[in-house]
Amino acid sequence: MTVGQQFEQKWQENSGKIIRIRQIAELPGFLEGIVRSYGHHGNMPIVMAGLPKTWSDAISQGSAQAAYLWAEGGDKERFRQYCEGSTLGVTGCAWAAADAGSVSLYSDSEQSLLPSLLPPIHAVILKESQIAETFQSGLQAMYQHAKETHFWPSLIKVIAGPSMTADIEGQLILGVHGPQDVYAVIVEE
Template identity: 30%
Template sequence: MADTSRDIILRRIREALQKPAEQPARPDFSAALHPRPVSEEDLAIDFAKNFVRVGGLFYYCESEEHFYDQLFAYKKEKELERLFVWEPELKKLLHDGNIVFQGDETEFLAHADAGLTSCEALVARTGSILVSGASSSGRRLSIYPDQHLVLARTSQVVPDIGDALKLVQQKYGPDRIPSMISLTTGPSRTADIEKTLVLGAHGPRSIVLFLLDDAPAATT
């Protein structure tokens, strides 16, 4: 008696179940995520381009004096009455440059115009800033004020996110990773309501980076 169509289907099902299912190829986690590597020589340039592309405001500072001039001009242009700065190193730097700032939390919630913080790293690939809660700025100063100002050095620019996380691990050790690590890519934004873009929905409406060149001077 010839097999019916039903018998053929059932036999094929039984045969298939007796064979182990084909498994997808094992991913190579050591392979580069992006096919095009970022040039080590152009890290700062790549970062600046991508940072501006995602809506950041970028200032290149040749020296600390240049940083003072640009920060003073920015404060005047934006009419910032209160610039909150909580990190001792930044306080000393601004004090040396005669830049007025708010060094404590007095009226922070009511008048958080802007906050100046440091960062852990800058990611050239995406134009992102990596901050953590381990500094004296804590979790709030990079999120609550209307404007987030960041002072970073060219030595902090790395190619990709993985490189930035390695810097954090090297700095704090594998057992003392900060409890908060945030990757900021451009100003806070959302278009959830009627596809209308709104800035500052979940954080600062603007992010400003002052990149201080700390590369050793070339010798001739």
């Protein structure tokens, strides 16, 4: 099993959903489908962060909804309001781990955690080359990088599935505070 397949399997075990696309042009269509399947008919914006410009442009241009991207120097209050009013948050990630089925996001000038937190759906877009074999090796690499660059992001968030709880009668429910649906969109290289 490739690292990508292993990630896929574990991510799904964690109640996450998987989409594989060959080229970025396919992305807006998939995202539209996701938003529609959630049953939102109003004009809810898509919020984005931590994406390469070509990707975010593709989403902005290809979607019927308005799309807002977090970018360096952005107004954080306004971006937070967009996130609060959004159905779908789309982000990149710093790295993923196959054995845990997890993705890791750093809060910095390019990446915001809010699109992964406030909207009911979060889609994280990653390339297979970003997937570490194990969560432990990914953490080690992250540490090496931080040491070399002398920089630790103030917030790091590892996501391994949708927001969930079993606090009432032990029954598993998705989407307590964070997203109830998390999609990993793997861009094949």
